[in-house]
Amino acid sequence: MEIRELTCINCPLGCQLKVTMEGKEVVSVEGNTCRRGDTYARKEVTNPTRIVTSTVKVSGGKVPMINVKTQNDVPKDKIFECVRALKGVTIQAPVRIGDVVVANVAGTGVNIVAAGNVDAA
Amino acid sequence: MESYDLIIIGGGPAGLAAAVAARDNGIESILILERDKDLGGILNQCIHNGFGLHTFKEELTGPEYAARFIAQVKERGIEYKLNTMVMDISSDKVVTAMNRQEGMIMLQAKAVILAMGCRERSRGALNIPGYRPAGIYSAGTAQRLVNMEGFMPGREVVILGSGDIGLIMARRMTLEGAKVKVVAELMPYSGGLKRNIVQCLDDFGIPLKLSHTVIDIEGKNRVEAVTIAEVGPDRKPIPGTEERYTCDTLLLSCGLIPENELSRSAGVEISPITSGPVVNDSLETNIQGVFACGNVLHVHDLVDYVSQEASAAGRNAADYILHGHGENAKQVEILPQGGVRYTVPKYVRPEEMEDSLTVRFRVGDVYKNCAIATYFDDQLISRRKRPVMAPGEMEQVVLQKAKLAEYPDMKHITIKIEEA
Ligand SMILES: Cc1cc2nc3c(=O)[nH]c(=O)nc-3n(C[C@H](O)[C@H](O)[C@H](O)COP(=O)(O)OP(=O)(O)OC[C@H]3O[C@@H](n4cnc5c(N)ncnc54)[C@H](O)[C@@H]3O)c2cc1C
Ligand code: SF4
Numbered sequence: 194m195e196i197r198e199l200t201c202i203n204c205p206l207g208c209q210l211k212v213t214m215e216g217k218e219v220v221s222v223e224g225n226t227c228r229r230g231d232t233y234a235r236k237e238v239t240n241p242t243r244i245v246t247s248t249v250k251v252s253g254g255k256v257p258m259i260n261v262k263t264q265n266d267v268p269k270d271k272i273f274e275c276v277r278a279l280k281g282v283t284i285q286a287p288v289r290i291g292d293v294v295v296a297n298v299a300g301t302g303v304n305i306v307a308a309g310n311v312d313a314a
Numbered sequence: 315m316e317s318y319d320l321i322i323i324g325g326g327p328a329g330l331a332a333a334v335a336a337r338d339n340g341i342e343s344i345l346i347l348e349r350d351k352d353l354g355g356i357l358n359q360c361i362h363n364g365f366g367l368h369t370f371k372e373e374l375t376g377p378e379y380a381a382r383f384i385a386q387v388k389e390r391g392i393e394y395k396l397n398t399m400v401m402d403i404s405s406d407k408v409v410t411a412m413n414r415q416e417g418m419i420m421l422q423a424k425a426v427i428l429a430m431g432c433r434e435r436s437r438g439a440l441n442i443p444g445y446r447p448a449g450i451y452s453a454g455t456a457q458r459l460v461n462m463e464g465f466m467p468g469r470e471v472v473i474l475g476s477g478d479i480g481l482i483m484a485r486r487m488t489l490e491g492a493k494v495k496v497v498a499e500l501m502p503y504s505g506g507l508k509r510n511i512v513q514c515l516d517d518f519g520i521p522l523k524l525s526h527t528v529i530d531i532e533g534k535n536r537v538e539a540v541t542i543a544e545v546g547p548d549r550k551p552i553p554g555t556e557e558r559y560t561c562d563t564l565l566l567s568c569g570l571i572p573e574n575e576l577s578r579s580a581g582v583e584i585s586p587i588t589s590g591p592v593v594n595d596s597l598e599t600n601i602q603g604v605f606a607c608g609n610v611l612h613v614h615d616l617v618d619y620v621s622q623e624a625s626a627a628g629r630n631a632a633d634y635i636l637h638g639h640g641e642n643a644k645q646v647e648i649l650p651q652g653g654v655r656y657t658v659p660k661y662v663r664p665e666e667m668e669d670s671l672t673v674r675f676r677v678g679d680v681y682k683n684c685a686i687a688t689y690f691d692d693q694l695i696s697r698r699k700r701p702v703m704a705p706g707e708m709e710q711v712v713l714q715k716a717k718l719a720e721y722p723d724m725k726h727i728t729i730k731i732e733e734a
Contacts, residue, residue: 200512206702207508226701243513244363246375247489248461256352258464260361260377269517276489290378308361309377 194220197238201230210234242266245275246308249294254286254311261294262308267301274299286313317422319343319635321409322429323400323576326355327617328608328624329429330383335628336427337390341635345421346387346394347411353387353394354380355431357617359458362482364509368618379617400430403580405601425603425631428577428591429624432570432609434479449537453479453567457486466490468563472540473497474528476504476511477706478615480567485514494518495559498526498542500549503680505569505706507615527551531564540564570613580604587656588612594645594661595671596630597623605631612658612674615708619674626668639666646724653677653684653731662727664718671713673729677703681731686711689728690721699734 195214200207206226212234213220222234236242246262267275275298284294288311295305319341322329325348333346352358357365360376367373370382387394398413407423434452451459451467457479459465469492473480476499484494497515502525504511515522523542529551530541544555572590574582583592583600590611591599598605607627608620633639643663650657657675681703688696688711695717703709711729718724 200508200516202509202512204508243517244373245489246362248361248464250464256462258462260375260461262363262375272489272517290381308375309358310381 203229241269250283260309264304286311318345319424321423322346322427324429325353331621331624332427332628333392334386335625336632339632341632347398349399353384359461361461405581428606430573430610432572435568447533450564453483453565470561471563472561473565475567477567478506481506481510481514488518494520497522500527572610593659595667597627648727651730673711680704683734685734687732690724
């Protein structure tokens with residue numbers, strides 16, 4: 194039996210959750226005040242995911258940098274790999290929201306897309 | 315002198331939403347004045363996700379959220395001037411601005427909407443002893459440097475203040491390869507959202523030390539180390555609790571203040587609590603036809619609320635331009651009590667108000683299992699239980715015009731926190 198402690202992020206109450214695990218199975222969730230805490234805890238201990246956002250350089254644009262993000266959430270342990278995949282990437286203006294910047298980043302099956310518009314200079 | 319029906323100062327989310335609402339309510343002649351080289355305001359540097367959850371049911375980044383409103387402004391052909399700094403607003407609504415192409419310009423408006431946003435509290439206001447070496451940045455300045463200019467301010471970082479911008483920057487700098495050693499917070503609770511504490515600090519094992527402050531900064535040319543210490547209930551450092559961290563950068567995330575130099579010199583009455591204009595239910599200041607919305611009015615936690623509030627300001631300004639309004643309308647003051655620090659608006663005009671009015675406020679402390687109670691004079695009108703309230707999150711009460719009409723002799727509305 195393993196016990197993991199988490200803070201629920203779904204509302205300002207921020208319940209301290211205690212998740213009891215048997216190997217990869219969740220045995221119980223305690224400390225939550227409502228159902229959302231239970232759902233969050235189960236996902237967080239079995240398959241935690243995040244949206245990753247960053248910036249890359251733009252050449253020939255009105256501004257030098259553009260906001261990018263993973264189109265969907267990616268496994269939490271891939272965050273650094275996603276950011277590393279963006280090192281040295283430069284894209285050409287004009288760029289529109291949704292343009293693919295890196296396809297299938299870090300083998301996650303998720304694309305990194307532009308999250309801002311940059312017009313050509 | 316050139317003239318417009320409506321001039322909006324600031325092209326951030328507040329200015330943009332106000333312009334769209336004014337146009338949709340019948341105002342053709344609108345001008346937005348923005349000192350920056352782009353519309354979108356501070357959102358352009360906020361590259362993390364989480365914007366617009368309430369409005370669009372999606373987690374957008376700052377630039378994505380801004381782009382939606384910029385598109386609405388452009389679709390409507392609303393006029394704007396970039397790189398244009400507003401220097402002065404007179405009490406009779408002459409706006410003086412300056413840019414490279416036109417030099418100094420003076421414009422007459424029938425109505426003005428103040429949407430200048432806020433700025434960060436500087437170190438001067440914080441009173442930390444020691445030299446003033448390089449390597450000390452406000453969290454927002456660091457955000458701008460990293461996200462818009464691609465420049466990393468340092469490699470080993472200590473952050474003072476656990477406001478959202480500081481938390482977001484802890485993650486951002488960690489992802490960019492810096493080592494964030496600690497986040498110190500003076501208060502016994504964080505001013506930031508829980509979500510940010512988990513996803514920006516816990517995810518990366520960055521410690522958050524509550525009830526701690528910076529007591530010494532070492533380094534003559536560049537920051538070399540920072541000493542923090544625990545503080546007692548009086549917020550004074552406790553001897554013997556000092557911890558020294560070597561670092562080359564100190565970020566300060568110590569809160570925001572509305573940017574109201576222009577408003578003050580125009581004669582707008584400013585609340586000492588919010589540092590923003592005192593307004594009535596139409597978000598109008600003490601100067602007729604001058605309205606305020608967004609962070610210049612009071613510091614918001616979520617941009618969704620900024621957009622909602624700004625739409626109301628735009629609608630109300632349109633109504634004022636088209637119909638004027640009743641002089642000397644009856645006003646009822648809202649009194650904040652028992653933990654409620656202020657309310658926006660401060661005054662309600664029962665006969666002129668829209669059918670329902672959202673009153674927003676912040677509490678002064680962390681409250682658990684309490685209720686927000688609203689009284690018309692001594693009569694309890696509504697009571698809503700709140701499991702938890704914190705100074706970092708805005709609260710609200712909705713007032714109904716029909717309900718106010720049942721109390722024609724009312725003197726005050728009171729909003730207070732009570733035991734549940
Ligand atoms: C550094 C910083 C980081 C932030 N990060 C977050 C975040 O991560 N998440 C979040 O939800 N909220 C964040 N906020 C809060 C965010 O600012 C608001 O949600 C929202 O941007 C407020 O919109 P606004 O239009 O009122 O102000 P702003 O976005 O600040 O826009 C005001 C605009 O007015 C312009 N202006 C000011 N004075 C003049 C003048 N004299 N003449 C012409 N133009 C002028 C400014 O250039 C600016 O473009 C942050 C705020 C700051 C200061
Ligand atoms: S468990 Fe429910 S009440 Fe507790 S923090 Fe999560 S969402 Fe809020």
